[in-house]
Amino acid sequence: MSKFSILVNREHLLPETYIPSPLTEPSIPFSAPPGDKKRLLVKDAATAAEELFQRAGKEGIRLCGVSGYRPYSRQQELYRAALAKREKLLRKTGEAPMIAVAPPGSSEHQTGLALDVSCPSENYDLEETFALTPEGKWLSAYASLYGFILRYPRGKETLTGFPYEPWHIRYVGEPLALYLSLTGLTLEEYHLL
Template identity: 55%
Template sequence: MDKDYTILINSKNPLPADFIPKHLIDTGLPFDAIPGDPKRLLEEKTAHAALELTARSRMEGLSLYCISGYRSYIRQKELYTGNNYVAAPGTSEHQSGLALDLSCPAVHMELTEAFAETQEGLWLKKHAPLYGFIIRYPENKTHITGFPWEPWHIRYVTRPLASYLTLTGLTLEEYHMMENSVDFLDLK
């Protein structure tokens, strides 16, 4: 499994301030942002998977829109307010280019828990793993992830891992704890 896509980014595992992902691209995803805005960028494989995901949603008559992709360390620093919904600079997955926030017109393109009950939110939860994405901050896992439920925030982790995490109900933190336990046991 490609470790670049399984990287754990959180308050205990921050990215360096100067980290910029290789191969950031804009694939023309349906964004609620003007062309040229850096938040339209994603890491290349992530961008192509997101394009497939949104194209499929459009074929099914849904209006799924991208709200925010890549964010630099500096931009995250500007947004950081100390509340639970905005990660501190260096601890945001958006800096990796692997994360994407989505919404829809039914909730006025807001990033809100109400998104989970929209046709788009229900569809995303069911279909995201088929394209290599997980709902990164699931309901009832705040004590593990450190973030409240964010049904709009998806993270690219590859199709095999997304399927595994979705089927088992594990978060990325739990997966890494399990992987580290296995590595520790293998050392004996």
Template identity: 40%
Template sequence: MRKPSFLMVCCALTLTLVGCNISEQAETEQPTVSEQEPTTTPEESPTESTEENEVNDVPEAEAPAEEAPAEEAPPEKAPPIELVPTEPIERDGQANLALDTLVLVNKQIALPSGYKPEDLVTPNIDFVDSATGERRMLRQEAATAVEALMKDAKAAGIDLRGTSAFRSYDYQVQLFNAYVARDGKEQALKYSAPPGHSEHQTGLAIDISSASVGYQLTQGLEQTKEGKWLADNAHTYGFIVRYQRAYEAETGYMYEPWHLRYIGVEHATNVHEMNVPFEQYLEQLMD
């Protein structure tokens, strides 16, 4: 057998050493690739998550736009009447006319001396003969309401007539002075208002009586079927029996079952159910 030459042995050794170096390099580079994979994965995950969030947010952002037509459509029903007034009850002892049918007039709060409602009309109801001219007039809204009240009362067999409605400042001067001359100021103040302090000047108050008491303004009306009907039903037409027996200390006036004050059906119903003076009702309403 022929022996290998020295040159052949050197070549073989060289090839062997080269192969070993290649293997060692491959084994050394492999961990580098595996270390980069965890670094790459977290960087991509937030990107994918952000895209998903943006996609999910689109319907929420667009939802109001899709519902907008429904909101713009006109409501099927009229909005409810706002019951809470935004105006103060009075200003320096003067009645706040901006409260309209809720205007408060009492012994502490007065109307301007020249005040006269612009919408006074004569309601189509029966009056006693002594009620003439302006004393038969009420503001339009109150006049319409008392017409309905009188019509339904008559249908129920209740005989009622108006005795006094609107009173001007000047008329109240004459009336109050006559009562003072007859009974003295202290007594007169228990049943009559000083000029400017009468609810009749608002055009929202009317005195009502019946044949059962000779159409007189007397507390005896309370015991009649007509007086009881008024007490039980006036609020359904927007009126309250303004001066109740239980309220005398608060109102300063004696009980008047004949004196009706218009404030609107919603408020009158509340006052009737709460059983409080009008003053207290307004204060609670505006708290």
């Protein structure tokens, strides 16, 4: 297994002190302002993202990075806010949907290998409808050629522990990305082999 095949989820946590190195800012369009940590990725993932976005641009596809690296402390803030929102909804409606925000330590964004991607037609939002856009379809078809997988595919929610996220790509390196893409396996299933 390569260093890029690390499994991070609710059962395989990163320590609070984990900070990937080296982090660098890829030369791709981002919705976050310059200097924001969201614009950072591990060097190999950043290089692959540049190549992926460059090819997309040549084919008339306008991709935009929304969120890359996220430190443990920021994930903790997001998770607490999601819990509060879920609790409020539960009190109001009696129903509580699955929390899409990962608990601290279980977010792939902390690895610097994950990148949320959107496009202008989605107003740079992270929505399931991204999958229906030309950009979403292109990303699904070509991400693996650059070492990325669509990490949370439809129909695999019980395996990954996360809802379907067509915008969330994860760098695993080209050989593994191609293998997972061809077999339809998730990273969880791969780690069970």
